[in-house]
Amino acid sequence: MVLELRNLSKSFGGLKVVDQLSFSVARGERLALIGPNGAGKTTVFNLITGVYAPDAGSVLLEGSDITALPSRLRIRRGLARTFQNIRLMPHLTVLENVMIAQYARSPGVAALLQPVGFGRANRWREEAQAALGEAGLQSHANQMAGGLPYGIQKRIELVRALAAAPRVLLLDEPAAGLNPAETEALHLALQAIAARGITLVVVEHDMQFVGRLCQRVVVLNFGVKIAECAVAEIHANRQVREAYLGTDELAA
Amino acid sequence: MLEQQLVNGLMLGSVYALIAVAFTLAIGVLNFLNFSIPGLFMVAGMLTWYLLRAHIAWPIAALLAIGSGGLLGLLVERFTYRLMARSAHFVPLVTSMAFLILLENLVLIAWGSDLQRVQVPFETVSWRVGPTVIAVPQLIGLACAVLAVACLDILLKKTRVGRGLRTIAEDAETAALLGVPVARVVPVVFVVGGLFTALGGVLFALNYQQASPFMGEEIALKGIAAMVVGGMGNIWGAILGGLLIGIVETFSITWFGARTVDIGVYGLLLAILFVRPTGILGGALREQRM
Amino acid sequence: MSGYLESVLVLLAINTILAYAAFLPMVAGQLNLGVAAFVAIGAYSAGYLSQTYGLHPVLAALAAIFICAFLGWLVAFPILRTRGIYLALATFALNQVVQGTILNLNVVGGASGYPVPAHIGFPVVATFAVLVVVAMVALFHTRFGISFIAVSDDERAADLMGLSVRGLQSAAFTAGAALAGLGGALYAHHFNYIEAQNYGVLFSIYVVLYVLLGGTQTVYGPLLGAAVFTLLPELLRGSAAWRYVIFACLIIAIMSLRPQGVLLRKSWFSS
Numbered sequence: 001m002v003l004e005l006r007n008l009s010k011s012f013g014g015l016k017v018v019d020q021l022s023f024s025v026a027r028g029e030r031l032a033l034i035g036p037n038g039a040g041k042t043t044v045f046n047l048i049t050g051v052y053a054p055d056a057g058s059v060l061l062e063g064s065d066i067t068a069l070p071s072r073l074r075i076r077r078g079l080a081r082t083f084q085n086i087r088l089m090p091h092l093t094v095l096e097n098v099m100i101a102q103y104a105r106s107p108g109v110a111a112l113l114q115p116v117g118f119g120r121a122n123r124w125r126e127e128a129q130a131a132l133g134e135a136g137l138q139s140h141a142n143q144m145a146g147g148l149p150y151g152i153q154k155r156i157e158l159v160r161a162l163a164a165a166p167r168v169l170l171l172d173e174p175a176a177g178l179n180p181a182e183t184e185a186l187h188l189a190l191q192a193i194a195a196r197g198i199t200l201v202v203v204e205h206d207m208q209f210v211g212r213l214c215q216r217v218v219v220l221n222f223g224v225k226i227a228e229c230a231v232a233e234i235h236a237n238r239q240v241r242e243a244y245l246g247t248d249e250l251a252a
Numbered sequence: 253m254l255e256q257q258l259v260n261g262l263m264l265g266s267v268y269a270l271i272a273v274a275f276t277l278a279i280g281v282l283n284f285l286n287f288s289i290p291g292l293f294m295v296a297g298m299l300t301w302y303l304l305r306a307h308i309a310w311p312i313a314a315l316l317a318i319g320s321g322g323l324l325g326l327l328v329e330r331f332t333y334r335l336m337a338r339s340a341h342f343v344p345l346v347t348s349m350a351f352l353i354l355l356e357n358l359v360l361i362a363w364g365s366d367l368q369r370v371q372v373p374f375e376t377v378s379w380r381v382g383p384t385v386i387a388v389p390q391l392i393g394l395a396c397a398v399l400a401v402a403c404l405d406i407l408l409k410k411t412r413v414g415r416g417l418r419t420i421a422e423d424a425e426t427a428a429l430l431g432v433p434v435a436r437v438v439p440v441v442f443v444v445g446g447l448f449t450a451l452g453g454v455l456f457a458l459n460y461q462q463a464s465p466f467m468g469e470e471i472a473l474k475g476i477a478a479m480v481v482g483g484m485g486n487i488w489g490a491i492l493g494g495l496l497i498g499i500v501e502t503f504s505i506t507w508f509g510a511r512t513v514d515i516g517v518y519g520l521l522l523a524i525l526f527v528r529p530t531g532i533l534g535g536a537l538r539e540q541r542m
Numbered sequence: 543m544s545g546y547l548e549s550v551l552v553l554l555a556i557n558t559i560l561a562y563a564a565f566l567p568m569v570a571g572q573l574n575l576g577v578a579a580f581v582a583i584g585a586y587s588a589g590y591l592s593q594t595y596g597l598h599p600v601l602a603a604l605a606a607i608f609i610c611a612f613l614g615w616l617v618a619f620p621i622l623r624t625r626g627i628y629l630a631l632a633t634f635a636l637n638q639v640v641q642g643t644i645l646n647l648n649v650v651g652g653a654s655g656y657p658v659p660a661h662i663g664f665p666v667v668a669t670f671a672v673l674v675v676v677a678m679v680a681l682f683h684t685r686f687g688i689s690f691i692a693v694s695d696d697e698r699a700a701d702l703m704g705l706s707v708r709g710l711q712s713a714a715f716t717a718g719a720a721l722a723g724l725g726g727a728l729y730a731h732h733f734n735y736i737e738a739q740n741y742g743v744l745f746s747i748y749v750v751l752y753v754l755l756g757g758t759q760t761v762y763g764p765l766l767g768a769a770v771f772t773l774l775p776e777l778l779r780g781s782a783a784w785r786y787v788i789f790a791c792l793i794i795a796i797m798s799l800r801p802q803g804v805l806l807r808k809s810w811f812s813s
Binding site: 285287331342343345346347349350351352353354356357358360361469473476477480509511512513514515517518519521522525526529 | 573620623624627628630631632634635636638639641642643645646652653742743744747748750751754781783784786787789790791793794797798801
Binding site: 049051071072073074075076081083087088089090091092096099100101103104107111112113114115116117160164 | 680681682683684685686687688689691692694695696698699700701702703704705706707759
């Protein structure tokens with residue numbers, strides 16, 4: 001099990017947002033975390049990445065308990081994420097945004113002092129350029145991240161997360177706001193990433209997308225896990241249908 | 253002795269209170285730390301000196317000086333908030349700082365750097381209450397300050413403009429959608445703030461009989477401390493903070509010496525910022541951008 | 543070189559160092575209105591060391607760097623728990639408290655000013671300035687530069703990307719304090735007289751303004767800002783007050799037309 005949540009609970013001002021949540025993810029697996037709005041999915045990601053400390057329960061990454069580990073150290077352990085609302089640094093260029101995440105692979109003051117700006121051949125810059133090229137974004141490398149279109153920014157966020165060479169990648173609504181062509185491109189990109197052995201945990205509302213990409217599903221409602229099954233079985237699950245109150249997405 | 257110091261502190265504090273109101277109005281409604289306010293204080297004080305020296309009747313001089321605050325406030329609004337509200341969030345703050353520098357140096361050029369004695373054309377009557385002396389003009393000044401804030405309170409709560417201001421304070425973006433004529437309402441913050449500050453400058457010049465181009469820096473800047481201590485965005489907090497700072501200053505001078513004022517006043521500001529940044533009457537901590 | 547030209551160049555050198563002292567915290571997202579306080583601490587401590595202990599003035603200046611770095615690091619602990627406008631206000635309050643404290647230290651002259659006999663000549667001051675500029679340019683070609691901006695743009699995301707937000711903010715504040723101290727020490731030993739009255743928040747404001755004039759988007763912005771602030775009045779002959787009037791008008795104009803400052807950038811790394 002590369003990622004494991006055990007009885008994770010979190011309340012905000014008396015409201016229990018995540019309630020005794022447990023599930024685990026196997027190495028190389030593609031797991032979807034689904035549920036209606038307000039079910040607590042992003043909070044779960046925030047608990048896993050250390051933005052919030054849980055009131056109870058634990059998070060294990062590759063067997064070790066990271067519950068008390070500071071958030072900034074978790075990416076160094078191989079846990080990277082993208083955000084529901086894009087969080088690129090608007091005053092850095094696309095290339096620089098990608099390079100920020102590289103730090104996790106060789107942290108420390110000495111690494112900060114590395115002259116990445118001098119010289120034509122600099123392995124970190126070249127690597128970031130190559131990653132952008134692979135994603136078809138090389139033309140944007142020297143543009144300020146702040147002014148770019150939404151779809152482009154989403155793709156950049158993915159490249160940035162990968163620059164940290166993660167073993168587990170948390171994706172918070174990666175397909176939100178994308179048109180069908182972009183969604184298809186995203187699907188192919190994530191399949192390629194998964195093929196490299198990276199474990200994916202995806203929060204998504206787009207059930208078609210989930211159905212094509214993921215193998216297993218954990219369903220959340222009001223912070224409680226109401227179901228966990230293979231992707232093909234969601235439609236048959238009554239509790240899940242009730243949770244969504246009969247939306248068309250499940251019928252698709 | 254203690255009572256006298258308290259009285260002195262309250263009198264001085266009423267000046268700080270007026271300045272603090274100007275600051276707190278801009279912070280509360282527009283999230284804007286208006287560094288030009290000390291400049292307006294100074295101009296009003298210097299104008300009072302200048303007009304009285306030219307033998308203009310003191311009520312007229314006072315009114316002109318107070319009016320200057322309103323006018324300058326409007327000018328500052330044109331060049332800070334109006335032009336730059338959509339720019340980077342620090343831009344209005346920085347530009348207001350530039351106005352402070354501009355005003356101070358223009359006055360230095362016009363009238364030199366000396367401390368000026370203000371010729372007060374009326375007798376300074378004092379009341380004795382036991383061993384304590386209360387200068388009547390200063391008492392009137394305190395009364396004016398409280399009255400002005402009470403009027404402002406009514407304006408904010410009972411008038412359309414006031415409701416508009418409070419709506420903008422809640423959420424500047426949706427205020428326009430809700431039908432608030434933002435472009436007409438925002439200048440009110442600057443004009444009212446300017447009038448309050450200028451009133452403070454006039455009262456200071458008349459009650460302490462001095463004015464200098466540096467009085468903005470030396471005196472009015474403490475209005476920021478008063479605003480924070482009392483609670484940012486709260487006009488009664490501004491009164492409270494102003495009076496408190498006045499008392500702290502007076503006690504610092506009496507017990508520790510004239511040069512310890514800044515340590516006392518700004519030390520208190522620093523302490524409040526660390527311990528309870530919302531101030532005495534402040535509400536929940538908002539993410540304050542500049 | 544004429545005495546007049548030399549003083550102008552010395553001022554340019556010192557203003558450049560001060561510009562970078564304000565620039566570093568600003569790039570990391572901190573509006574530091576306490577620059578003047580550290581300039582004063584550097585000036586007074588270096589002056590005191592060279593006078594009372596006969597320390598060579600250059601060594602005194604180096605000592606001032608460490609003293610200010612240490613004090614800056616110490617002060618950063620409580621100060622960096624505040625954000626945005628509260629941070630600006632806290633540094634403003636700090637500045638006034640420091641100035642007020644120095645005014646009461648009779649051992650260094652209190653309110654009467656402090657003569658500092660030991661002299662540092664123009665060549666040494668210029669050398670320090672050049673070293674600072676070179677160091678800054680180099681620093682902003684490393685990860686430090688982009689890391690500061692990342693922290694300034696989005697603390698939460700920077701933290702999740704593995705950056706030590708507190709460490710970087712503290713480094714920027716401390717380094718800024720150290721540079722300010724250096725500038726103060728050099729000023730004290732070249733002009734041989736310092737007055738605490740000069741180091742109020744308005745001094746900090748001037749520095750912040752000329753840094754913003756040059757722009758905080760490139761590492762050369764502060765240099766340009768310092769140059770404009772120092773050389774403009776020389777070109778325009780006039781009293782000190784007129785120089786500040788023009789400077790203020792320039793700031794207002796720049797902020798309305800081009801708030802990012804004069805020098806814009808495409809990338810920290812040209813590739």
